[in-house]
Each structure stands twice: as C-alpha cells, then as structure tokens.
Amino acid sequence: MNEIERYYEIAAVIYQICRTLFTAYCLVFWVKPFLKEKKKTWRVGAAYAAASFFFEWCPFPVNVMLIYICLAFAAFLVMVHIDKEYIAQKAFLAVAFFCVRWQAWRIAACVDNEVFWFLLEAFPNKNAIFWFVQYVIQTGIDQFLGCFLLYGAVKCMLWAYGRRREHMSVKEFLLLATPAIFGVFAYGMLRYYQDIYQRDTGQSPWNLYGSYDWLMLLYSVLCFVTILVTTYVFRQWKNEKEEDKKREVFSRQVQDLENHIEEVERLYRDMRKLRHDMGNHLMTLERLHDRGAYEEAEKYAGELRREVQGISFYAASGNPVTDVILSDKKRQMEDKGIAFDCDFHYPPSEKINAFDISIILQNALSNAIEAIERENAFVKAAVSNGKSASVNKTVSDGENADKRAHISVVSYLKKNMYMIEVANSYAGELVPDKQSGLPMTTKNGEGHGFGLENIRHAAHKYFGGMEIGKELYAGEECCVLRVMLQITD
Helix, strand or coil: CHHHHHHHHHHHHHHHHHHHHHHHHHHHHHHHHHHHHHHHHHHHHHHHHHHHHHCCCCCCCCCCCHHHHHHHHHHHHHHHHHHHHHHHHHHHHHHHHHHHHHHHHHHHHHHHHHHHHHHHCCCCCCCCCHHHHHHHHHHHHHHHHHHHHHHHHHHHHHHHHHHCCCCCCCHEEEEEEHHHHHHHHHHHHHHHHHHHHHHHHHEEEHCCCCHHHHHHHHHHHHHHHHHHHHHHHHHHHHHHHHHHHHHHHHHHHHHHHHHHHHHHHHHHHHHHHHHHHHHHHHHHHHHHHHHHCCCHHHHHHHHHHHHHHHHHCCCCCCCCHHHHHHHHHHHHHHHHEEEEEECCEEECCCCCCCHHHHHHHHHHHHHHHHHHHHHHHHHHHHCCCCCCCCCEECCCCCCCCCCEEEEEEEEEECCEEEEEEEECCCCCCEEEECCCCECCCCCCCCCCCHHHHHHHHHHHCCCCCCEEEEEEEECCEEEEEEEEEECCC
C-alpha cells in the first residue's frame, strides 16, 4: 500500500466514524420522547454505534440487509430494556428509523456519485493529489448532506407522528411499519440485482448508466414521502378517534347531568306535594294524639319521617344539581365501604355555570372512587397470592385494619379564587405523563383517561387551573386534586 492509498483509507475511516456517531445521535433524538427514563436514552445510541462499528470492521463479509436487521433489533432491545412499556411502539420506532436512515444516506450517495462523474469529466488529467483533495472535500459534503437529510427526516417524522408515549395495537403497528419494511426490502432487492449485474459483467450500473442514480434518488424520496404521509394520516386518525372518545365521555356526562336535573325536579315535585299535604298530616297526628292513640301516632309519624328523608338531600351545598351529585356519590361510597366527608359549598357567583361545577365534581369523585377500588383490588390480589402487598406502605395482619378508605371534598374562597379540593386515601405512586402533565391512567377500555382533561378544560374556562399530586393530607397519604376557578365581577 502506497502513501496516498493509506491517506484514502484514513479519510474513509474518519468518514465512517463521523457518519456512525451522527446517526447514533439522530437515533437518540428520535426515540428520546418515547422513553420514560430520558437520561438513559444515550444507551440506545451507544448500542447502535457499537454494533455498527462491529459490522464495519468485521473480518468476514456480512450481508447489508442482515446488518440493517441486526442494528434495528439491537436498538429495539435496548429500548425495551430501558422501558418495558409500549413494546409495539418501540418496534415501530426501530423499523422506521432504519428505513429513514437508509433513505437519507442513499440520497446523499446519489448526489455524491453525480458530482464525482461531473468532476471526472471536467478534470480528466489531474494528478493523484488533486483527486485525494477532491475526495476529502466530497466526503465532507456527503457527510454534511447526509447528516442534514437524516436530521431533517427525523424532525419531520416527529412532527408527523407526535411525541406521545402510547399503546399501539398490532394492526396499528402493521399500518405504520409496512411502508418502512417494504422500503427496506425493496432496497435489498435492488442491491441484490445490482450485485448480480456487477458480478456477471464486471461493471457497476452506477458507472454505466447515469440515470440509475436519479432513479434511486427518486425512489428514496418517494419512499420517505410515503412513510411520512402514512404516519401523518395515522396521527390525524388517532387524534380524531380520541376526540370522538372525549365527545362520547362528554355526552355521557351531559346525560348524567340531565338525569340529575330530572332527579332534582322529581324531588321538588315530591316536596311540593308533601308541603301541600303537610296540613292533613298534622291534622291526622293531632286527632290521633287527642284520642290517646299514641302508638298509632308514633307509627304514623315514623312513616312521615321516612317520606321526608326519602325526598331530602344528603348535601346542602347551595345548588340543587350539586346536591344531587354529592348525594349520589355518597350512596355509591356507602355501598363500597368508603367514608365520605363533605364540606362543599356552591360558589357565590352567578357567572359560574352549574354545569361546569358538576363536570368537576362528577369526574373528581368518580376518579377518587375508582382509585380506591383499584388499590383495594391490588391489595386483595397480593394477599390471596401469598405476597406482601407493598404499595409504598406495609400491610400486615391487623395493621390499619380499623382504618377505612375515605374521600373528602372541600371548597373555599381565597380572595377572588374559588378552590375545590378532592382528596382520597391512596398509597400508590402517581406517574405523570410528560405530554399532558397529568398522571398516567392504568384504566383500560374506551372512554377512560379523559376525566382529568375535562376538569382542566372546565377550569380554564374561568382562567383557572388544576393540580394533582400525592401528599400528606389530614395526617395521611392521599391523592389530592385541587381545582381553582377565578371569580370575576
């Protein structure tokens, strides 16, 4: 090997190292929004770089398609090791990135080839030093163009797909991954026939047919556009589906409110009827008393008392709709063995709509009841399996046996701010979602997970907000939801 060849080899190694490291950086940039532990994302890039260097300087030849598969699989395994949730989404991230990576560097290679052939025709009689300098400059341009295209492609994919960690079904994975998989395998077929042609003729189609570069460039661009459009359409469909779920939940809540209003109207009719008949009831009691029929009078009074209790509310919040909601939730908690403390008073402002307050109370109390039920179910399952139930607390025989799960709701004014606090006993962990800032739900099924969003939306209508967290509340570990509404004159 002469000196100039050694320089070519050194320049090629430097080019390969730089390309691998930057590609690893783009991979980290691509997967970081979808991993729970952001600080460990560099491990994905490190795994890619290590595997890439291994195949680059492997002493025996390895098929290019096999290299792509191994690199994608290595990145997928490291992502799963860091974060074992949303496996299908991580598989899509690995497949999509390696297809986009191929397209970016293939476009750069096509442009690089065309530039080389142009220079070869323009400067046919230059010496070896000229061509070495040209090679260094051209590889630098190729490096910049490839990095620019890859980084831009990742940005476009993040824009089209979003930055949300989410469950992906098998059908959704196939829908998103199929264009990328077909793109990679189509490239593999092109390489296969290119290698056959070169082996049989001793010539590369890149050298013999100038249009080959442009066809490959066009194919790479179209492949990327297909992936991008498919991803964008999928995200729009997913968003519309979520909006439909939100509207469905909202419609059910409106229906619940209508039922509450009907209940209020029924109770008011019963109260008017009772008030109309109260004179007759009193007259009957007087006559029974005058006749000395004390036993019959006491029985009659007991029946009257039960009738009055049947048309009375548990709560006296200052608004009949919220009275019905609180009374209904009280009955639900009694059935489930949950204690309920209520010190809720309707806000003294005509500008605050009872519907919005109802949305807040309905969702907050429903979430609190469900949280206690999930925790109780977890503890029972752990005990039945013979395991120690540890949900950030120690549950032993007899310990806290007399402590009853409870929910409390309080409202108060703080200057011009109307505050609602809903607290429920809770010993689990609240894991916030990076996208919404709300705790991630573990509930399954259609329509779940939108309660807190509805509460926040109602609070924003009054230039307020909400916060939720775990804290010591009245001397006990609780999940506390605070909603703030601004009362304007």
